[in-house]
Amino acid sequence: MPDTRGDVPLQLRLALLPDGLDQPPAGKPGPDAVLQRCAVGVRIEGRRHPGNQPRVRAAVQAAGIPGVRAEAAVPARGVLRGGGVLLLLRPLLRLPPAGHRPARGGAGLRTPAVRPDPPETGRGRVVVGFRDVGLPQAVRNGLRADDPEALPRRGGAPELSGRTSRPRPKSREHVPVLLEEVREALALRRGDIVADVTLGLAGHAVPLLKAVGKRGRLVGLDLDPENLTQAQLELAATGLRFDLQHANFAGLPRALATLGIDGVDALVADLGVSSTQIDQAARGFSYLRPARLDMRMDPTRGRTAGALLDEITEANLATALRELGDEPDAAAIARIIAMARLSRPVDTTSRLVSLVCQAKGIPVPSRGWGRLHPAALTFQAVRMLVNREMENLAALLAFLPSCLRPGGRVAVISFHSGEDRLVKTSFKEGRSQGLYSKIAEDPVLPGDAEQEANPRSWSARMRWAVRSGVR
Ligand SMILES: C[S@@+](CC[C@H](N)C(=O)[O-])C[C@H]1O[C@@H](n2cnc3c(N)ncnc32)[C@H](O)[C@@H]1O
Structure with a gap:
């Protein structure tokens, strides 16, 4: 356009x-x-x-x-x-x-x-x-x-080249990504059971729950108890039926069984981290905010990023930085972390940033740095490691067909090429095995208007699939 x-x-x-x-x-x-x-x-x-x-x-x-x-x-x-x-x-x-x-x-x-x-x-x-x-x-x-x-804050002026006449949302209200496309892919009917396995702030869940109506039901899963609390408030306001679980979507079959559900008519997964997690300095996701290096989406269990960096081998760390972050200086960063932890743990965001910059031979950038932050790729890779994001997705994809009713539909939004590849491969294999009757041939991408209004959507890709059988 x-x-x-x-x-x-x-x-x-x-x-x-x-x-x-x-x-x-x-x-x-x-x-x-x-x-x-x-x-x-x-x-x-x-x-x-x-x-x-x-x-x-x-x-x-x-x-x-x-x-x-x-x-x-x-x-x-x-x-x-x-x-x-x-x-x-x-x-x-x-x-x-x-x-x-x-x-x-x-x-x-x-x-x-x-x-x-x-x-x-x-x-x-x-x-x-x-x-x-x-x-x-x-x-x-x-x-x-x-x-x-x-990314530029919703409603805030873009940092540098933000001369635009298009309106942006005024506040930092949550804007779900590819909502219309998800709705279309899931083709919900009144009375359906729909699962949102990455509930977040219920940005997708609320409209999906409204679509299934009084006779329908929504099941929401999230690793993050704080997001669940927030989502609960949003969903309660609909007056409709929903059940939330503090659970990993890698354990979807068990979560459904706990609720006495043998399969759902539709499921959405909007992968990755939520803005609430990044925004809270204490969660340790942000390379811009000094904090303990935590990065757990579920702060009630598991290894923090600091603990992980203390234990992981240098070789495995280098591989992860390369594969999950595409970090060009993966080996040098892994080396410097391995050396630095001999004297004291790498357990704060600032220390990690400073070591990454040291490995790259550059000073720690000040705020307003106009390029990719030197620690961005490292933070992403470490976050994905801490939360086992690829493994969880692989498990979800493996269980999906058994969790969908005949004719049931699934939509997965990813922001990472590795994740998108997993989804694509799994759907293709599922179709060739007769588990899915139809799958998205190409990823569904956000349109211009959505990209403009919601920068988080820029790199989103949604893939959908339909379980074999008739609803
Ligand atoms: C991108 S946000 C979802 C936003 C949501 N669709 C909305 O519009 O409000 C991703 C959410 O998924 C959760 N999450 C990530 N991995 C998960 C997993 N393996 N199991 C359950 N929840 C997970 C995160 O804690 C986060 O709240």
Whole structure:
């Protein structure tokens, strides 16, 4: 959709590069792509690139704007996907002179009045950098940007390039991701039993409960007792029937059995961490807030991140940082943590941040740092380890068919390429085994309006499946 929000359209070229190359080989510019400067990032629309190539890097070159050139290749891995990818790049851009029109008008965009950008950028150059957290995931494969501290606060002004005329929600009210798409995928009927196995603040659960009505029932699971309490208040206000359990969705069959339910008609899982968890400094999820390094979604049990970092082998830590965080300095960070814990535990967020920065040979960034926070990927990987997020998802997917009634439907929202791959593979295998009659061929992505209104949705992907049999 043409973007007329008042930023200068950039006609940029994106090329996919093998590791080690920073610029596309001469004469091989790679797939055409249009990068539009938008409220808080750069949106890349491009042609589908065949296959996933996780080790390719994306280089962006500005074109069509005299006096502006790309200063750096995007230091990230990525591929273009069908509908385009929102890279969440933050362009630190010295805009061209007022009144300038690009040689090629990007996707019919209107050239707006030009306003100066932050002073730290080089004159006459485009520097493509990252916003905090989450980006690399999106950059790599459309991985998640689910860390709310990395994203502009709902209702708050985007940090840098937030000139937009579109309304944003005024308060920090909770906005469930892909709600309409989930509703459509689940096709709920009055009287259905629906399970929300990642209840959070009941953002999905309340509308789903209303959809099943008086004769229906909602089962809600969450690891986090505080979220359950909050969700309970929201659900109680509907006056409809629901049952909540403080439980891991990896144990879904047992949770249903406890309630005397032999199967549900629909189930939703909205994976990952909730903003309430990030926002509470004491939970230790945030690299921006000094606290004990906890990171447990369920603070009543399990190993804290501090304890985990004390016990894990250096090799396993390096592997986790690489595989769950795609952290390029995984080995160096694992090394420095292994050395540092010999003298005292790595048990605070600030200490972990400082060690990551030490491993990278950079100072700890101050607030307002305009790029991906150096510790963001490490925090993500450690959080996923602490909460066994991949293992739990694998268990849920394995049990799912036995928990759905014939014709029952499931929708899973993920923000991480590894999780999305698990879901996709499981649904495909389920279909080939006759467990599912239909599955989403492609992930369902949020539309422009949702991405704009709710930055957390940017990297969300939803996949659905229908259990074989007739409801
Ligand atoms: C992204 S939030 C869900 C938000 C929710 N859909 C809403 O709109 O309010 C994810 C929630 O799932 C919970 N969670 C994560 N892993 C879980 C697991 N294995 N079992 C149960 N709950 C889990 C987290 O504690 C968090 O509250």
